[in-house]
Structure formats: structure tokens, C-alpha cells
Amino acid sequence: LHFYLRDHFPSEDEQTKTYNRVMRTMAPCPVTLRTLDVGGDKPLPYYPIAEENPFLGWRGIRISLDQPDIFKTQVRAMLRASAQHPNMGIMFPMISCVSELREALAILHSAYAELIEDGIQVNLPRTGVMVEVPSAAYLAGSLARLVDFVSIGSNDLTQYILAVDRNNERVAKLYDSLHPAVLYALQHIVRQAHDAMRPVSVCGEMAGDPAGAILLMGMGVDSLSMSMGNLPKIKWVVRSVEYQEAKKLLKDALRMENAAEIRAHVYELLEQRGLGSLVRAGHS
DSSP: OOOTTTSSOOOOOHHHHHHHHHHHHHHHSEEEOOOOOOOOTTTTBBBBOOOOSSGGGGOHHHHHHHHHHHHHHHHHHHHHHTSSOOOOEEEEOOOOOOOHHHHHHHHHHHHHHHHHHHEEEEEEOEEEEEEEHHHHTTTHHHTTTSSSEEEEHHHHHHHHHOOOTTTTTTHHHHHHHHHHHHHHHHHHHHHHHHHHHHOEEHHHHGGHHHHHHHHHHHHTTOOOOOOOGGGHHHHHHHSSOOOOHHHHHHHHTTTTSSHHHHHHHHHHHHHTTOOHHHHHHHOO
């Protein structure tokens, strides 16, 4: 966020102060810092990127790896903040192949070695990969084995699997994270990550949607990331539905042909549990 609040790239010291403040505020809870994730629908005003199709262009880790000075400055700042805050994790966005993740990890380890050589005591935080493009979904197992945790970006993953720009009003109605193809992809990622003994979290609109949360629960997702406003209702849903029920719902859903049918099936259970108000509130 602090990259958007300035009119220039923040220096290493500026970034270190920001990360220290965040980590100190949240301690001892775990905090995951994502490396620079701009481009697409997240442009920086002082770093314009003109592209015909920005969602398929220069964004996320691609920018970081093409601009190693910017990238290393950021990871050095994160590492410096980690010295006093062992609750830190670092996550790499928009990874599309194993070589990108290896290169990002190499730069992180190079920054770590530089700081140690300079006599600066730092920790090497947990590392994670964001799975948000179809190629990463297919490679989930290989990617997971290189890091400590996996995070699924459901918004972008849905958009790329369905070839739907969710910001385009002409086709936005086709965007739905409960589409069977998206559910199959999510289930594959979770299974591959768990086979590698790595925990899986999900962020994006799906995690804050009662129907989505139940199906993710049925897949065995370990944690959900959402806005504060969605926390109470998702907490209520998770506490009201048994894990085995969620697994059966998922199994039923994967036999269905479209998102509308799946959503109606999940909503029926919510109504039976007296949680229909959550459904109606979300679609009023």
C-alpha cells in the first residue's frame, strides 16, 4: 500500500519503517507481506505502464524480476524488519512458472547474505507463492515444494480461467468463482499443496462469500483472507457447517454444470441452518 501513497518509489529505509510499524502493530499474529504487485488493475501513478492488455502484460513478479534494483530494495527492507519480528512471511505474486519463483527466491537469499555480511542481524522469513494464473495452478505441487505456504488469489485465477474481465460490464456477469472449472482448479491446487505438506490460504472475493467459504472449507483450505467487514458472517458460517457436510456439498457441486446451480445448492443448506439472512443480505 505504501507504494501507492507516495509520488516515488519508497527508499529502503522508508520501507523498513513501514514494515516495522505493521509488524509491531500486528504482533504476535503472523503477517504476510506481498512483494510489489502492480500492473493490471493496480497501476502506480508515478510508474505508468502503457499496454494494450495489461492483465496479460507486465505486472507482479514480472516487473520485480525485470527491475532487480527495485525488487532487492524491497526485500532488503522486509528482511531488516524481520530482525525484530519473527511473525513475518514474504509472498511472491503473479508467479507463472517454477523458474520465476526460483529467481525470486535467489534474489531474496542474495539480499539476506548481503545484510548478514554487512553485520545486520536479520531473520529469513517464511516464504510463499501466490497461485493466481492457470499455469501456476497446474504447477502447484512443484511451486509448493519450494516455499513454506501457498496462497490462492481467487479473483485473478477466476478471471484467467474463465477469460472474463470482471471490470468489463459487458461480460462481468460471466465472472463467478463458483464456476465448476474454477472449483476443479482450486481443488487441484489444494491437493497438490497438501501433498507437499504446505498450508493453503485463499484471498479474494470468494473467501468472503458464504457459499465460496463453505466450498473452500470442503476442499480443506487451511485459512481464508478477507476484509474486516466479511469476518463476522464467514465466522458464523464456518461455525454452523460441519466439515463433512462441506465436503459433501463440494462433491455435489462438482457434479453440477454451472455456477448458478452450485450457488443455489449451497444457499439451500444455508437456509436450512437459519443463515438465509446472509444470502439475502449479500444479494439485496
